[in-house]
Amino acid sequence: xxxxxxxxxxxxxxxxxxxxxxxxxxxxxxxxxxxxxxxxxxxxxxxxxxxxxxxxxxxxxxxxxxxxxxxxxxxxxxxxxxxxxxxxxxxxxxxxxxxxxxxxxxxxxxxxxxxxxxxxxxxxxxxxxxxxxxxxxxxxxxxxxxxxxxxxxxxxxxxxxxxxxxxxxxxxxxxxxxxxxxxxxxxxxxxxxxxxxxxxxxxxxxxxxxxxxxxxxxxxxxxxxxxxxxxxxxxxxxxxxxxxxxxxxxxxxxxxxxxxxxxxxxxxxxxxxxxxxxxxxxxxxxxxxxxxxxxxxxxxxxxxxxxxxxxxxxxxxxxxxxxxxxxxxxxxxxxxxxxxxxxxxxxxxxxxxxxxxxxxxxxxxxxxxxxxxxxxxxxxxxxxxxxxxxxxxxxxxxxxxxxxxxxxxxxxxxxxxxxxxxxxxxxxxxxxxxxxxxxxxxxxxxxxxxxxxxxxx
Amino acid sequence: xxxxxxxxxxxxxxxxxxxxxxxxxxxxxxxxxxxxxxxxxxxxxxxxxxxxxxxxxxxxxxxxxxxxxxxxxxxxxxxxxxxxxxxxxxxxxxxxxxxxxxxxxxxxxxxxxxxxxxxxxxxxxxxxxxxxxxxxxxxxxxxxxxxxxxxxxxxxxxxxxxxxxxxxxxxxxxxxxxxxxxxxxxxxxxxxxxxxxxxxxxxxxxxxxxxxxxxxxxxxxxxxxxxxxxxxxxxxxxxxxxxxxxxxxxxxxxxxxxxxxxxxxxxxxxxxxxxxxxxxxxxxxxxxxxxxxxxxxxxxxxxxxxxxxxxxxxxxxxxxxxxxxxxxxxxxxxxxxxxxxxxxxxxxxxxxxxxxxxxxxxxxxxxxxxxxxxxxxxxxxxxxxxxxxxxxxxxxxxxxxxxxxxxxxxxxxxxxxxxxxxxxxxxxxxxxxxxxxxxxxxxxxxxxxxxxxxxxxxxxxxxxxxxxxxxxxxxxxxxxxxxxxxxxxxxxxxxxxxxxxxxxxxxxxxxxxxxxxxxxxxxxxxxxxxxxxxxxxxxx
Numbered sequence: 001x002x003x004x005x006x007x008x009x010x011x012x013x014x015x016x017x018x019x020x021x022x023x024x025x026x027x028x029x030x031x032x033x034x035x036x037x038x039x040x041x042x043x044x045x046x047x048x049x050x051x052x053x054x055x056x057x058x059x060x061x062x063x064x065x066x067x068x069x070x071x072x073x074x075x076x077x078x079x080x081x082x083x084x085x086x087x088x089x090x091x092x093x094x095x096x097x098x099x100x101x102x103x104x105x106x107x108x109x110x111x112x113x114x115x116x117x118x119x120x121x122x123x124x125x126x127x128x129x130x131x132x133x134x135x136x137x138x139x140x141x142x143x144x145x146x147x148x149x150x151x152x153x154x155x156x157x158x159x160x161x162x163x164x165x166x167x168x169x170x171x172x173x174x175x176x177x178x179x180x181x182x183x184x185x186x187x188x189x190x191x192x193x194x195x196x197x198x199x200x201x202x203x204x205x206x207x208x209x210x211x212x213x214x215x216x217x218x219x220x221x222x223x224x225x226x227x228x229x230x231x232x233x234x235x236x237x238x239x240x241x242x243x244x245x246x247x248x249x250x251x252x253x254x255x256x257x258x259x260x261x262x263x264x265x266x267x268x269x270x271x272x273x274x275x276x277x278x279x280x281x282x283x284x285x286x287x288x289x290x291x292x293x294x295x296x297x298x299x300x301x302x303x304x305x306x307x308x309x310x311x312x313x314x315x316x317x318x319x320x321x322x323x324x325x326x327x328x329x330x331x332x333x334x335x336x337x338x339x340x341x342x343x344x345x346x347x348x349x350x351x352x353x354x355x356x357x358x359x360x361x362x363x364x365x366x367x368x369x370x371x372x373x374x375x376x377x378x379x380x381x382x383x384x385x386x387x388x389x390x391x392x393x394x395x396x397x398x399x400x401x402x403x404x405x406x407x408x409x410x411x412x413x414x415x416x417x418x419x420x421x422x423x424x425x426x427x428x429x430x431x432x433x434x435x436x437x438x439x440x441x442x443x444x445x446x447x448x449x450x451x452x453x454x455x456x457x
Numbered sequence: 458x459x460x461x462x463x464x465x466x467x468x469x470x471x472x473x474x475x476x477x478x479x480x481x482x483x484x485x486x487x488x489x490x491x492x493x494x495x496x497x498x499x500x501x502x503x504x505x506x507x508x509x510x511x512x513x514x515x516x517x518x519x520x521x522x523x524x525x526x527x528x529x530x531x532x533x534x535x536x537x538x539x540x541x542x543x544x545x546x547x548x549x550x551x552x553x554x555x556x557x558x559x560x561x562x563x564x565x566x567x568x569x570x571x572x573x574x575x576x577x578x579x580x581x582x583x584x585x586x587x588x589x590x591x592x593x594x595x596x597x598x599x600x601x602x603x604x605x606x607x608x609x610x611x612x613x614x615x616x617x618x619x620x621x622x623x624x625x626x627x628x629x630x631x632x633x634x635x636x637x638x639x640x641x642x643x644x645x646x647x648x649x650x651x652x653x654x655x656x657x658x659x660x661x662x663x664x665x666x667x668x669x670x671x672x673x674x675x676x677x678x679x680x681x682x683x684x685x686x687x688x689x690x691x692x693x694x695x696x697x698x699x700x701x702x703x704x705x706x707x708x709x710x711x712x713x714x715x716x717x718x719x720x721x722x723x724x725x726x727x728x729x730x731x732x733x734x735x736x737x738x739x740x741x742x743x744x745x746x747x748x749x750x751x752x753x754x755x756x757x758x759x760x761x762x763x764x765x766x767x768x769x770x771x772x773x774x775x776x777x778x779x780x781x782x783x784x785x786x787x788x789x790x791x792x793x794x795x796x797x798x799x800x801x802x803x804x805x806x807x808x809x810x811x812x813x814x815x816x817x818x819x820x821x822x823x824x825x826x827x828x829x830x831x832x833x834x835x836x837x838x839x840x841x842x843x844x845x846x847x848x849x850x851x852x853x854x855x856x857x858x859x860x861x862x863x864x865x866x867x868x869x870x871x872x873x874x875x876x877x878x879x880x881x882x883x884x885x886x887x888x889x890x891x892x893x894x895x896x897x898x899x900x901x902x903x904x905x906x907x908x909x910x911x912x913x914x915x916x917x918x919x920x921x922x923x924x925x926x927x928x929x930x931x932x933x934x935x936x937x938x939x940x941x942x943x944x945x946x947x948x949x950x951x952x953x954x955x956x957x958x959x960x961x962x963x964x965x966x967x968x969x970x971x972x973x974x975x976x977x978x979x980x981x982x983x984x985x986x987x988x989x990x991x992x993x994x995x996x997x
Contacts, residue, residue: 001561002565002568003568003569004561004565005564005565005566005569005598007598011597011598013594014594015573015587015588015590015591015593015594016537016572016573016590016591016594016595016598017542017545017570017571017572017574018570018571018598019549019569019570020545020546020549020570020572022542022546023542023543023546023547024541024546025543026543027543042511045610045641046518046519046610046641046642047508047514047646048517048518048519048520048521048544048641049641051515051516051517051518051521051932052517052521052543052544052547052548054932055547055551055930055932056547056551058931058934059551059931063935064936065932066513066912067513068510068511068512069510069514070510070511071507071510071511071514071516072641072642073507073642073643073644073645073855074643074854074855074858075854075855076642077610077613077614077642084510085510087480087481087510087511088511089511090478090481091477091478091481091509091510091511091512092511094476094477094478094481095477095511095512095911095913096913106610107541107543107580107609107610108610108611108614108641108642111580111610111611111614111615112614141577142540142541142542142543143541143575143576143577143579143580143611144576144577146542211939213938213939213941214939214981215939215940215981215982216939216940217916217936217939217940219916345542393549393550396568413551
């Protein structure tokens with residue numbers, strides 16, 4: 001047994017986290033910053049943070065993840081990190097020449113109280129920031145929230161540093177896609193394009209973390225939202241923020257700064273959330289939904305109706321990030337499945353409120369914010385499930401308990417696909433349907449008696 | 458090494474330095490040398506000093522070296538990371554230290570991650586209370602033999618005393634509880650964390666169990682972390698030779714092995730950088746000599762086995778070792794000869810770790826592949842230039858931060874394992890105690906050695922010199938491959954292995970062969986990019 005010490009009996013824990021369902025803020029800020037064109041994320045802390053975040057993102061994407069660090073040693077921790085950050089800014093512009101350095105803090109620089117805006121002002125004053133270049137920042141204390149919070153903070157930082165209102169409204173919609181994959185961001189842009197809507201999507205990691213192999217390393221790949229586009233976000237007719245936890249803060253900041261009205265929607269995972277996304281987009285941009293999108297929707301409905309009996313009543317356990325879990329659980333309910341255990345490590349009451357809404361017809365459902373995967377495993381041991389969905393760490397439970405397992409969320413360290421094939425939109429929902437059916441039906445093929453082995457299913 | 462390449466590297470070195478601002482260039486210049494293997498004329502290289510902020514380094518932190526590398530692989534300790542969630546999360550199962558519990562009832566805590574997940578209140582009001590409670594809960598639920606507490610950056614800054622908490626909890630719970638002051642900022646790289654781990658394991662665990670096993674040739678293997686099953690293969694070979702492995706620090710290991718390690722008669726060091734401290738301390742306290750071995754490469758494995766046999770001096774052991782080598786080598790030779798037909802003459806660059814960039818040169822040499830440039834991520838000067846330079850290494854403020862234990866011979870248990878006469882005789886035979894000659898002594902004249910290579914330097918080095926394979930870690934892997942050059946990860950082995958010992962060598966030949974000769978490198982250009990001439994279109 002891989003997790004041989006996980007016991008059925010649930011003892012109360014108030015201080016010890018075992019097998020976390022979250023990680024810390026800075027990695028989210030780093031991921032978000034990679035979605036700005038010609039941007040180098042910078043970790044203001046000791047080297048390990050940057051090394052760990054780059055490693056995790058690299059393992060997840062199998063792609064280069066470029067980022068730098070202030071390389072704190074004990075001296076910097078005692079005297080403050082200003083000298084390190086100033087030197088880093090100098091070296092980065094000399095050697096790597098980005099348009100933007102996106103600084104995020106760490107628990108170390110937060111605890112010693114480094115004042116980043118003051119340091120950046122000094123850098124500007126000393127002439128360390130070349131003309132036309134930018135250094136932006138956000139605070140990402142690791143002891144607050146989770147990686148999702150860090151992502152949200154960096155996206156908000158983009159608004160605070162760049163968005164401007166010129167007084168002239170532009171016929172474009174901002175879409176804040178939330179913490180989704182490059183494939184999802186590409187799909188969101190495609191859907192808007194199908195509807196004939198101009199968009200500013202930020203951050204946008206498509207063509208950054210799914211770059212082609214050409215024989216040359218593009219240090220700054222061609223993707224990412226441009227500074228120009230970010231500035232223009234203040235003139236857009238509206239903002240659609242996908243996912244409360246990852247995107248709401250930036251949308252609110254943009255409204256406060258530039259008076260751009262916004263709608264916060266669930267991540268467009270599955271049928272109903274995609275319906276709401278398309279509908280909001282249509283109303284905001286005042287366009288008619290084209291036939292091509294109706295057809296995509298129709299194909300999804302068709303596939304679900306063809307295979308509906310396989311989903312019915314299946315008990316599912318899920319863990320991951322709140323925005324994903326809320327939308328995913330709703331879709332599972334749509335499929336007549338039963339999401340019975342749902343755990344996120346990210347703290348936030350909003351999660352439990354949303355889950356109560358989504359799971360109101362599943363009375364046996366248990367869900368928890370600020371929980372961990374160890375607890376989820378204990379729930380499963382007490383009453384098993386038919387399917388497990390979560391990041392790669394779920395494979396240890398799946399093997400021990402012999403449960404079909406679908407990898408979804410962050411990080412996925414042992415399979416590819418997430419960066420290439422979307423989960424958002426109707427096409428993404430179809431991919432989810434295919435994955436769920438594949439897992440359930442492979443299990444049936446494996447476990448059924450020989451006489452019940454079906455050719456046609 | 459050809460004269461030309463040496464000249465090219467001299468030019469490259471100048472070009473690499475040009476891009477940096479003056480201050481950074483001055484510092485980086487000391488980390489790049491053209492090699493001369495002759496100890497008399499070997500250049501001095503700067504190592505184990507602060508990384509320049511912003512240059513994009515491969516390096517990690519002290520916590521990673523302590524918890525991630527040295528103590529993490531011990532399967533029956535509950536390792537609690539005291540800090541915000543990230544550090545524990547990132548070091549959770551990501552280093553491939555395989556472990557095999559003795560049976561179904563044995564402990565295996567390797568697949569778990571334990572953290573105090575410090576929140577803002579803990580930072581403001583102190584985290585000791587939460588830590589104490591977390592240790593209690595860990596004991597209550599998992600009933601381990603021992604609990605280790607690992608400090609992350611904020612812990613030192615807010616003044617939590619993890620050692621006091623450990624002492625209290627040891628008293629309260631009646632099991633061994635010990636702390637590590639391995640805050641990420643403590644040193645200039647992972648290396649400081651190795652030292653801290655060595656110190657604490659020496660202070661709190663080694664020597665707790667005096668049971669002496671009834672066997673003839675008792676050794677410890679130090680600095681072998683069982684990546685991809687390396688330790689399993691070494692265990693197999695040692696067992697076949699009749700050598701009794703008391704403890705491995707720390708691949709496939711148990712707390713109990715550490716407790717009993719001082720009963721061995723010889724310490725064999727694999728990774729000199731991460732573990733030499735404890736070898737020195739065990740020699741002083743218990744009288745156990747240490748030697749440097751290397752089980753990476755079939756030839757190196759044979760050499761190391763012979764060295765161990767020579768130490769014990771028993772003809773029976775020598776004979777058995779020769780028999781094992783004779784049995785194992787034909788299969789190795791067969792695979793080597795085959796892979797060599799496709800790999801011979803290819804060039805290699807290795808920039809990784811604190812010993813791997815050296816050890817793997819042996820394996821590549823067995824395939825007829827030439828190392829043209831190499832360097833470590835976190836090693837010290839002695840790992841480059843050999844231990845002979847130890848007296849000349851300046852101790853800077855960052856190194857002074859790390860505790861140096863004062864060790865004395867144990868009044869009861871000190872017993873030098875060899876008499877003076879035996880030592881003299883072995884030395885006369887050319888046997889080296891406590892010696893490591895370093896990487897540069899083994900590399901050809903004119904090859905390029907770069908310490909703590911930056912991303913920029915790496916990318917330019919590849920662009921200018923197009924090696925056939927580049928060895929590094931996960932952060933570098935896909936950059937290198939984007940440039941059309943295959944990369945072998947030498948931290949994780951690209952999820953393959955083992956590469957140690959005889960069977961490991963065969964795996965390595967196979968993996969390198971299929972990596973450098975993979976068809977995909979030939980398909981990077983589309984046909985229309987190869988022949989871009991325009992074709993006239995017919996216009997009506």
